[in-house]
Amino acid sequence: MPVATAHCVALSGAVGHLVDVQADVSPGQVGTTLVGRVDPSLHEGRERVRMAIENSELTWAGTTKRVTVLLSPADLPKSGAHFDLAIAVAILAATGEVDPRCLQDTAFIGELALDGGLRSVAGVLPMVLAASKRGVQQVFVPEPQAREASMVPGMTVIGLRSLNQVVAALTGDELPEAMPVPPLSAGRYLAWRGSARLDDVDMADLIGLDEVKYAVEVAAAGGHHLLIDGPKGCGKTSIAERIPTILPDLTGSESVELTAIRSLAGLLDPALGMAVRPPFSAPHHDASKASVVGGGSGRVRPGELSLAHGGVLFLDEFPLFRTDVIEALREPLENGDITVARGEEAVTLPARSMVVLAANPCACGNRVAQSRVMCTCTAVQIRDYKKRLDGPIADRIDITRHLTPETFTRDRLGRQETSAIIRARVAAARLRQAERYAEHDWRLNAHVPSAALREFWPLEPAAQAVVDAEIASGRLTRRGAVKVHRLAWTVADLTGADVPGTGEAGVALGLRLGSSLPSATVKMERVG
Amino acid sequence: MTTTAASRQAMGRYGEDVAARYLIDQGLAVLERNWRCSEGEIDLVLRDGATLVACEVKTRHDDAFGTPHQAITPAKLDRLKRLAARWIDERGIRPSETRIDLVAIRRPRRGPAVVEYVRGLS
Numbered sequence: 001m002p003v004a005t006a007h008c009v010a011l012s013g014a015v016g017h018l019v020d021v022q023a024d025v026s027p028g029q030v031g032t033t034l035v036g037r038v039d040p041s042l043h044e045g046r047e048r049v050r051m052a053i054e055n056s057e058l059t060w061a062g063t064t065k066r067v068t069v070l071l072s073p074a075d076l077p078k079s080g081a082h083f084d085l086a087i088a089v090a091i092l093a094a095t096g097e098v099d100p101r102c103l104q105d106t107a108f109i110g111e112l113a114l115d116g117g118l119r120s121v122a123g124v125l126p127m128v129l130a131a132s133k134r135g136v137q138q139v140f141v142p143e144p145q146a147r148e149a150s151m152v153p154g155m156t157v158i159g160l161r162s163l164n165q166v167v168a169a170l171t172g173d174e175l176p177e178a179m180p181v182p183p184l185s186a187g188r189y190l191a192w193r194g195s196a197r198l199d200d201v202d203m204a205d206l207i208g209l210d211e212v213k214y215a216v217e218v219a220a221a222g223g224h225h226l227l228i229d230g231p232k233g234c235g236k237t238s239i240a241e242r243i244p245t246i247l248p249d250l251t252g253s254e255s256v257e258l259t260a261i262r263s264l265a266g267l268l269d270p271a272l273g274m275a276v277r278p279p280f281s282a283p284h285h286d287a288s289k290a291s292v293v294g295g296g297s298g299r300v301r302p303g304e305l306s307l308a309h310g311g312v313l314f315l316d317e318f319p320l321f322r323t324d325v326i327e328a329l330r331e332p333l334e335n336g337d338i339t340v341a342r343g344e345e346a347v348t349l350p351a352r353s354m355v356v357l358a359a360n361p362c363a364c365g366n367r368v369a370q371s372r373v374m375c376t377c378t379a380v381q382i383r384d385y386k387k388r389l390d391g392p393i394a395d396r397i398d399i400t401r402h403l404t405p406e407t408f409t410r411d412r413l414g415r416q417e418t419s420a421i422i423r424a425r426v427a428a429a430r431l432r433q434a435e436r437y438a439e440h441d442w443r444l445n446a447h448v449p450s451a452a453l454r455e456f457w458p459l460e461p462a463a464q465a466v467v468d469a470e471i472a473s474g475r476l477t478r479r480g481a482v483k484v485h486r487l488a489w490t491v492a493d494l495t496g497a498d499v500p501g502t503g504e505a506g507v508a509l510g511l512r513l514g515s516s517l518p519s520a521t522v523k524m525e526r527v528g
Numbered sequence: 529m530t531t532t533a534a535s536r537q538a539m540g541r542y543g544e545d546v547a548a549r550y551l552i553d554q555g556l557a558v559l560e561r562n563w564r565c566s567e568g569e570i571d572l573v574l575r576d577g578a579t580l581v582a583c584e585v586k587t588r589h590d591d592a593f594g595t596p597h598q599a600i601t602p603a604k605l606d607r608l609k610r611l612a613a614r615w616i617d618e619r620g621i622r623p624s625e626t627r628i629d630l631v632a633i634r635r636p637r638r639g640p641a642v643v644e645y646v647r648g649l650s
Contacts, residue, residue, distance in 0.1 A: 028649060
């Protein structure tokens with residue numbers, strides 16, 4: 001039989017397509033053709049596969065036969081070097097070196113080097129996930145990525161080092177020796193305050209700041225976005241960095257999603273296994289749009305926004321971010337996913353993180369009433385800065401906190417709550433939400449659609465009246481009112497109230513509008 | 529071993545003899561051998577039922593300079609097609625189809641020759 005089919009996976013963002021790699025080896029004018037909308041990196045695979053087969057001392061049929069390789073579905077654009085192994089195996093099966101029946105329900109992922117060695121590729125986990133959904137039961141991957149592929153339940157993973165080993169495994173022969181495969185070399189770029197430092201931080205490090213700590217607790221409990229502004233050095237960054245410490249572990253699906261995103265970005269450390277702790281991502285304000293929301297030439301690389309999925313995306317000095325980056329955050333802030341459209345393909349990636357923005361009150365950072373240092377900004381600078389602060393993003397932020405010098409002059413000595421204690425309360429509040437929304441596909445208050453909120457989970461009438469009065473006075477927009485509604489539920493979930501009443505609504509309004517909170521609320525949690 | 533023009537010619541001639549015998553065994557009829565015109569040469573012109581076959585014969589000791597199959601470049605294939613058309617013109621025959629075939633003969637310095645027949649190059 002001169003035709004054989006091997007399987008591989010084409011990724012476009014979070015969507016994986018099972019691709020049939022079909023090879024035909026028949027008499028005719030010699031040559032190798034690769035068809036099925038392949039991009040240049042894949043087209044070069046013809047040469048890699050040919051040399052890999054020849055240098056593996058296997059028979060390369062292309063010297064006397066016509067070799068045609070089709071990657072179907074033929075209209076799906078395909079890119080990446082990870083098809084090499086499937087192409088090589090399909091050709092070898094078509095020439096009879098391997099029994100074509102061995103290739104059923106099996107996927108082959110890996111790039112080939114000229115000596116026949118396998119090379120690691122990015123995105124193995126999402127590929128194997130996609131293959132598993134389409135009934136593939138066995139997958140061949142480069143050796144260092146076997147662990148990553150094994151995270152998919154029910155999949156038989158065979159991690160090997162070379163094409164010769166793959167052929168031996170398929171024919172049942174003893175595996176030949178081969179050089180080890182180097183792991184994928186990729187690193188984070190454009191990141192600061194890396195995650196490594198965060199293992200040692202704790203909320204207890206911060207003295208005072210009760211109001212903002214409470215706001216952070218509410219944000220963590222309900223998944224709300226948060227804006228902290230205040231003069232420089234008052235603790236904005238310190239607070240933000242400690243938010244992941246009060247977040248509970250990722251849920252099962254979040255964990256798979258985040259691990260898949262890391263794999264796509266080539267950042268997965270297989271030794272660490274599945275992602276468990278919520279990520280913290282803090283791109284510098286000079287970061288490009290592609291690095292924050294995802295994109296890039298060739299394959300779409302997940303941005304910091306997606307790498308923070310299930311955790312915290314912290315934008316320090318957010319008015320200094322480039323306008324296109326800020327504008328691009330609008331939709332993901334509301335929807336929890338990001339669609340990067342380029343040319344003919346649109347790639348959607350999950351991006352459901354808590355966004356935390358920090359800003360100075362002005363460009364020089366001293367423009368606070370009580371500050372002893374004079375603000376040196378010009379009127380124009382102040383106006384421009386204010387415009388950025390109050391832009392479309394600010395309206396999509398649920399909670400606003402202004403840190404003032406007073407907040408930290410009120411510091412008292414004494415034992416501060418540790419992150420573990422706060423995390424327990426956040427977990428309890430999240431559990432209440434999970435039970436309430438058990439039949440729906442959202443889990444946190446921040447993600448409940450407004451229509452469902454009004455219909456099934458209204459505020460107490462008196463509380464609604466308080467919110468309505470704020471709308472009437474013009475202090476609150478309609479979108480703001482929905483956010484207050486969600487916040488009121490989170491406040492209620494933290495206190496254990498069944499329905500948010502006027503008290504919860506008042507706290508929610510304070511959080512939304514950035515006014516000071518009743519100190520009883522802020523202290524309440526700490527009594528017990 | 530050195531090769532001379534004479535030894536190359538002898539090698540080609542030997543290959544064509546082997547190819548002709550092989551094709552006759554396959555049921556084809558040889559119409560003409562080494563037909564030449566200003567554009568080049570057809571090694572074997574044959575009839576396969578109603579199809580006219582222009583056959584190129586490639587004889588090699590080994591694959592040091594590529595396989596016989598690789599010697600048929602797209603340009604060479606085009607030329608063979610043009611030659612076949614000219615042959616038809618000249619002989620006034622009207623075959624229902626025309627085909628270009630290749631007989632690749634590998635004749636190692638020791639051991640038997642191996643004949644490979646590629647029916648229809650395209």
